[in-house]
Amino acid sequence: MVTLLIGKKGTGKTKKLIALANEAVAASAGNVVVIEKGAKLTYDVTHKARLIDTEQYLIEGYDMLFGFISGICAGNYDVTDILVDSTFKICPTGVDGVETFTKKLQELSEASSTNIVLLISAEESELPESINAVCQKV
Template sequence: MIQVFCAKRGSGKSKKLIEMANEVSINSKGDTVYIDDDSRRMMQLNKKIRFVDTEELDIVDCDSFYGLLCGVVSQNYDVENIYIDALSNIINKNIAESITLFKKIKEFSQRFNVNLFINLNCECLEELPDFIKSYAA
């Protein structure tokens, strides 16, 4: 399953994503991973959640980000939920140009039975490409 949360920068998306991750990690049978482009929010997460800072790993495009996802699952087959904050900042690309990444993420989610929750900055929901609208929560 993939859920995408879209709203303007500063609207509280990260806070809600952290709350969701913390709540789900308490009752989840599998492990939870939180991916962000910096470590500012790391201390707000439950200690059971594995935090990954993409800036430390030089993740800068769609291919390296997808490689990170594959590495997370290959290192731990018990990962059930992955929370991705500010995807557009991580991949340094206009989100409309990331159709290939979303196709890979969809296949990844189904293949490894992993739930992905993704935050995107967008000014207007109508501007979202159709391939993302289908995942919008």
């Protein structure tokens, strides 16, 4: 399942993502991965989760991020949750391309039995209507 945390900057999305990551670690029998741009969540997310800084791997754009997430799923059969902070900072095209990206992630999520959470800094009205069919919003 793909879940979107949607809201403008300053609405508490990152705090919610941190809480979801820590809850997932507590409930998961597998691994939890948190993908971020920069290393700002190091002290907020439990050390039991795998934190990955996209800047270390030069990830930019939806295609690169999708390939990276796919590689995580392919390389580790026991990843139960992947949470992505600051999706639009990693993918600077913003709303353009998010529809295709979320559809591909939904297919990957179903195939790998992995829950994926994306933090999206936008109003719900700014996103394509078709995303509602594929994603659950928090």
